Amino acid sequence: MKQVAFYTLGCKVNQYDTEAMITLFTAAGYELVDFAEKADIYIINTCTVTHQGARKSRQMIRRAKRRNPQAIVAVVGCYPQVSPEEILEIDGVDLIVGTEGRREILDLIKQVKRADEPLNFVQDVSEVEExxxxPIDKAEERTRASLKVQDGCDSFCAYCIIPYTRGSIRSRGIEDAVKEAKRLVSNGFKEIVLTGIHLGAYGREREEEFNLVTLLEELIKISDLKRIRLSSIEATEVTSDLIDLIAEEEKLCRHLHLPLQNGSDKILEAMNRDYNAKQYADKVAEIRNKIPQIAITTDVMVGFPGETEEDFETTYQLIKELAFSDLHVFKYSKREGTPAAKFPNQVHSKVKKKRSAKLRDLADDLASEYRKKFLGIELDVLVEEERDGRTDLLTGLTDNYLRVMIDDNDQYQEELVDVKLKELREDYLIGEIKKD
Ligand code: SF4
Incomplete structure (x- = not known):
């Protein structure tokens, strides 16, 4: 039996794309092995959103070839999509595929075997419309699976390389998405996380045919599916229909990840984001008004070119006011090929580091404040298959993304259980299962 090994860098969508390729290989009779083992084929699904992603991708290519010099090494995803020549120059690469064409990967591997030089199958994604x-039928975790329903982005935020690597908006048809969700549920998954590069744009290119709300309405009907979570969505794309649906439907997680990026209107404009701070804050208020316990999390970028101390302070205050339940802080990293790479007033790395540390401290305080609100309350927890590594307790998440540890010896793995939240610890809550 031939062996294949994968290494994945980057975002949730990339993880999903790897699962999709694994499904193709295993259906064709390949054995999936760990990347650290000897394999006949190594596939590195790359990322180029940060410099680190590109460096790590190069490192893994070399590592694969060292493990088995005879192996076929294929490099796929965003990195070859934007810099094919750079990758073809790396010794040991046999095949490059971009962010389209992964469906043909098995055929392409056959062609590599017949070729005596590296093959380049990177397509022009700006032309791709479908x-x-x-399909996938498994995921890394056993309780929760991602379901990719959208690819591409037309927004061209000034710092982001994605529209160049992933092309225009393409949405998966509702029928195909529901079919896959049903298959995942029949394989035991209880929660589905809807994923896309620009999820809120789902259906936009198909005009009035379908949208995120109509997709969710269909997914809710799947009886054994317990939870549906949205991965990340732009605040401007959270419609009142979507808010109403989340408020009404128990299966929809009360959790929205709304990237803010910055709190200064000047920086938001320079970033080419399509909202200002007030519009964002109004949206948060509208959501909280209808779904009071909702977890709203966000991404913030510090050190975008031109960000002054005053801009940063405005961002800090806005984040504090909006009381996010968690935030991911990113330091701006220059990506060649994006407009922001040429902007003047690049911010020094020391300043970025300081701003990022300050926001991370704030993130800890806000997360703990949010957790505190749920002490004494009962919530459903989806218990994961593995016990928590630090405490050896059963662990899981509530729908509003609270990490809960449960001290119980009964076997509740992969079940949705009613838990009373009793105690607050550093970054989680301790709960007790209600057994009546
Ligand atoms: S919305 Fe902006 S940040 Fe998000 S993928 Fe599109 S261009 Fe990148």
């Missing part, structure tokens, strides 16, 4: 349908 969602590349590759």
């Amino acid at each position: 969602f590349e349908e590759i």
